Amino acid sequence: MNILFLLYDRTEANSFYRSGGIATDLARQTGHKITVERWNEYEVQWQTLLQYDVLFLQRAFTDKALGVLRYAKSLGLKVWVDYDDNLLNVSPENKNFVFYSKQETKKTIMQIIVEADAVSVTTLSLKQNLEYLRKDIWVIPNALNDQIKRTLKSREKTVFWRGTDSHIYNLMSHGEQINDLIENNPDYKFLFMGYYPWFLHAKKEYTDAQDIVLYFEKIQELAPTVVHVPINTDAFNSCRSPIAFIEASLAGAVCVCPHWWDIQGALKYKNAQEYHDNIQSVIKGEVDIEKYSNMAWEYVQDCLMLSKVNQKRKLLLESL
Numbered sequence: 001m002n003i004l005f006l007l008y009d010r011t012e013a014n015s016f017y018r019s020g021g022i023a024t025d026l027a028r029q030t031g032h033k034i035t036v037e038r039w040n041e042y043e044v045q046w047q048t049l050l051q052y053d054v055l056f057l058q059r060a061f062t063d064k065a066l067g068v069l070r071y072a073k074s075l076g077l078k079v080w081v082d083y084d085d086n087l088l089n090v091s092p093e094n095k096n097f098v099f100y101s102k103q104e105t106k107k108t109i110m111q112i113i114v115e116a117d118a119v120s121v122t123t124l125s126l127k128q129n130l131e132y133l134r135k136d137i138w139v140i141p142n143a144l145n146d147q148i149k150r151t152l153k154s155r156e157k158t159v160f161w162r163g164t165d166s167h168i169y170n171l172m173s174h175g176e177q178i179n180d181l182i183e184n185n186p187d188y189k190f191l192f193m194g195y196y197p198w199f200l201h202a203k204k205e206y207t208d209a210q211d212i213v214l215y216f217e218k219i220q221e222l223a224p225t226v227v228h229v230p231i232n233t234d235a236f237n238s239c240r241s242p243i244a245f246i247e248a249s250l251a252g253a254v255c256v257c258p259h260w261w262d263i264q265g266a267l268k269y270k271n272a273q274e275y276h277d278n279i280q281s282v283i284k285g286e287v288d289i290e291k292y293s294n295m296a297w298e299y300v301q302d303c304l305m306l307s308k309v310n311q312k313r314k315l316l317l318e319s320l
Contacts, residue, residue: 001033002051003055004037004049004052005019005034005037006037006044007019007037007039011211011212014058016145017084017142018058018082019082021145022313023036025145025310026313029307029311035052039064049075050075052077055072055078055080057079057112059084059087060112066115078117079115079116079117080119080120080316081116082140083120084142084241085239085240086130088130089129089239090236091169091232091234093166093169114134118319119134120138120140122141122239123141126139129235129239138316140312142241142242143305144306146305148213150220150250152223153221155224155253156189157188157225158190158191158224159191159228159279160191160228160253161229162193162215163194167230168195170231171197171230172199174232177272178200179200180276182203191204191205191206191207192204192207193206194208219247220250222251225254225282225283226279227248227251227254227256229256229257229258230272233258238260242257244257245257249265249293249296249299252293252297254292254296256269263296263299264295264298264299265292265294266292267281
């Protein structure tokens with residue numbers, strides 16, 4: 001079987017976890033040939049598409065994507081689309097809210113989901129949010145590529161957060177708690193990667209985002225005690241996947257995360273105060289860091305390694 005992956009960016013984290021980064025292992029497991037191309041570098045027409053049996057579209061959301069889906073199906077290809085976020089319920093604070101909130105955008109995404117031969121998503125919550133469109137949605141979680149090596153170091157007094165400006169409101173909604181933690185734990189470094197939260201008045205440190213493979217090395221080198229995930233509860237955030245937990249477990253840190261993440265080995269919170277108290281408990285030494293680190297890493301190895309998760313993608317391809 002020949003498979004074409006069409007994606008928007010080869011180097012972004014989403015591609016690493018959902019498309020280009022999973023293709024090599026999937027090809028090894030299935031024996032299929034997988035070609036990875038970017039939308040703006042690939043000429044979609046019958047002569048290029050006829051050499052493939054399956055077309056994979058990552059995060060398809062445009063009229064162009066819908067047109068390509070229909071064109072490919074008219075040539076006899078099976079079309080598989082994949083979503084990592086709830087694009088039909090984007091939060092108002094998201095910089096892309098205006099675009100995704102347009103009725104024509106929503107209609108296009110819904111039509112893509114309905115017309116695709118297979119749809120996969122990252123979480124059960126996201127599947128449940130889309131089941132009014134179709135029932136046969138595959139839940140395929142994000143996973144750690146087996147080729148990423150893990151090297152544990154002694155814990156540093158660092159509380160680590162990583163993200164983009166799409167998390168501004170998430171940080172702001174927990175701003176009082178973060179400021180309090182920073183001010184009452186001066187011997188700890190609170191490091192933010194990828195976005196500088198200027199609205200937090202307490203002293204903090206910042207570092208730029210990096211290529212994801214270099215980031216895996218960096219977070220292990222930093223050896224943080226805590227990786228925290230402040231998230232406001234809404235229809236978009238409740239569908240987010242626990243990538244931060246995977247990365248925290250790789251680094252040997254305790255992950256403080258929302259209660260709806262279906263994982264083991266993390267400290268979960270239901271409100272901002274519990275979020276604060278969980279982080280403070282780790283800092284005070286009231287949490288067995290090694291125990292949680294081992295539990296989290298064992299869970300990742302059992303359930304969230306790419307070689308195992310790709311077996312679900314293998315079954316999906318067999319269904320086509």
